[in-house]
Amino acid sequence: MEIIIGSKNPTKVQAVAEIFESDQVNAIEAKSKVSAQPFSDEETKQGAINRAMECRKYTTNGIGIGLEGGVMFVGDTLYLCNWGALVAEDWRIFTASGARIALPNELVESLKNGFELGEIMDDYANRKEVSTHEGTIGIFTNDLVSRKEMFAHVVKLLRGQWEYWK
Numbered sequence: 001m002e003i004i005i006g007s008k009n010p011t012k013v014q015a016v017a018e019i020f021e022s023d024q025v026n027a028i029e030a031k032s033k034v035s036a037q038p039f040s041d042e043e044t045k046q047g048a049i050n051r052a053m054e055c056r057k058y059t060t061n062g063i064g065i066g067l068e069g070g071v072m073f074v075g076d077t078l079y080l081c082n083w084g085a086l087v088a089e090d091w092r093i094f095t096a097s098g099a100r101i102a103l104p105n106e107l108v109e110s111l112k113n114g115f116e117l118g119e120i121m122d123d124y125a126n127r128k129e130v131s132t133h134e135g136t137i138g139i140f141t142n143d144l145v146s147r148k149e150m151f152a153h154v155v156k157l158l159r160g161q162w163e164y165w166k
């Protein structure tokens with residue numbers, strides 16, 4: 001089975017390769033068609049679906065997967081949020097969300113000014129290319145949970161639903 005993942009970000013590609021270990025996983029740069037920095041559950045989820053759909057169109061009989069990171073307010077607190085979507089061979093859409101953790105208030109200003117979380121985190125944590133490595137979730141979990149691991153769990157939720165409803 002061919003699985004297309006709609007990003008070349010290694011945290012996402014590796015997460016899919018890990019969960020679909022017996023399948024052929026190929027990566028394309030799919031468009032999320034939402035903001036570079038989604039600001040709600042709805043927008044983040046839509047970005048994942050848009051990417052998954054583009055991937056499904058790219059393969060004849062395979063599966064398309066989209067993974068999208070975003071932020072969202074719960075009350076006054078900004079949380080990291082993550083969504084995944086899987087478009088099956090028969091075009092059915094499955095969705096799942098990932099772990100959420102609170103972000104410090106001092107990040108809110110830069111995000112509202114249009115900077116992407118990945119860029120902000122490089123400065124904040126004094127590291128390089130956080131979004132393709134440990135991720136913001138890695139930083140704020142003291143490297144206990146990496147972005148790849150978090151996305152792998154989302155992909156597992158997608159694969160499990162796809163198998164159940166087959």
Ligand SMILES: O=P(O)(O)OP(=O)(O)OP(=O)(O)OC[C@H]1O[C@@H](n2cnc3c(O)ncnc32)[C@H](O)[C@@H]1O
Nearest residue numbers: 007009037068069070116117118131135136137147
């Ligand atoms: O190439 P793509 O797939 O777009 O990879 P990306 O790192 O930009 O990932 P997303 O578009 O899914 O993420 C949307 C934004 O949220 C940021 N983001 C979300 N979760 C993150 C995390 O755990 N670590 C770093 N950045 C994160 C990311 O940098 C983007 O600015």
Ligand SMILES: [Mg+2]
Nearest residue numbers: 032036037069
């Ligand atoms: Mg992006």
